[in-house]
Amino acid sequence: MTRRSKFQIYLTIVTFSTGFLVATSIETTKLMRTEKMNNQLFQQETQLTDRILSEKEQNRHLENQLIDLQRQVGKVEEAMAARKEEAADILGQLEAARMQAGVVAVEGPGIVVTMQDSQHASTSADITNYIVHEHDVRLVVNELRAAGAEAISINGQRLVSNSSIRCVGPTIIVNGIKSAAPFVVSAIGDPGTLEGALSLPGGVLQSLQDFVQIDVAKHATVQLPAFVGDAKSKHS
CATH class of the missing domain: 3.30.70.1880 (Protein of unknown function DUF881)
Structure with missing residues (x-):
């Protein structure tokens, strides 16, 4: 084998090795980027899930407050209706008494x-x-x-x-x-x-x-x- 042939073989090996290393580096970089993006997505999903859970808890708390306020309003309305009915009854009795008294x-x-x-x-x-x-x-x-x-x-x-x-x-x-x-x-x-x-x-x-x-x-x-x-x- 001549020296020229040996050089070409070495050059081919070096070129192939370099190409393999470059390809491997690119693939590794892609994998690292993909893994990083996945980690970021996972973190975002986790944060979003936590936020959704927090919003649900807050909504549940607000719903309980709303139910409690509705109960209070219902009691107030019942009391007002009873007082209104009582006032109407008293007014009716007063009108009847005034009529009977002839005033x-x-x-x-x-x-x-x-x-x-x-x-x-x-x-x-x-x-x-x-x-x-x-x-x-x-x-x-x-x-x-x-x-x-x-x-x-x-x-x-x-x-x-x-x-x-x-x-x-x-x-x-x-x-x-x-x-x-x-x-x-x-x-x-x-x-x-x-x-x-x-x-x-x-x-x-x-x-x-x-x-x-x-x-x-x-x-x-x-x-x-x-x-x-x-x-x-x-x-x-």
Whole structure:
């Protein structure tokens, strides 16, 4: 083998070795880079997982807070509803008491009973039997109260618990105010019930219609004034 041939063989070996080392170095570098990238990705995934777990824990904590606040709001709403219902009940009782006391003007469905002296009394009859007396008016008022009338007035005078109905000659005095026939008794309540109570067989209308003129009319709205006077004083 000549020297030239040996040199070529050595050169080939050196070139191959160098190429192998370079290729190995490149591959090693790639592997190291890949491993580094994998480590970075692993660290990022770990950090992301930890962050997700932390967010979930925080969300769970916030959800518990929200549930607790919703419970508190529910209790407050229940308390407010109970107080509102209680206030409405008290207000209703107050309005009912004010209506019964007659201190406020009221209106509502009801009936109007008009009573006046009879025009058909014979000349031989006792004329006093054919004029309206306080006991006739009182009979109508008592029947209306028994039938559930919420408020009653006579000729614009509101009746209260201590109101009296007195007769002085051909006039009637209610709450100290004198008025003459016709006597108009207005009552608030269920119109059908009130009219039915007066129209019972043997009842008020039947017992009075032969002596005085009496008319009953149902109304969708009846207006009654407030009581004017001293509710503490008893009219005799």
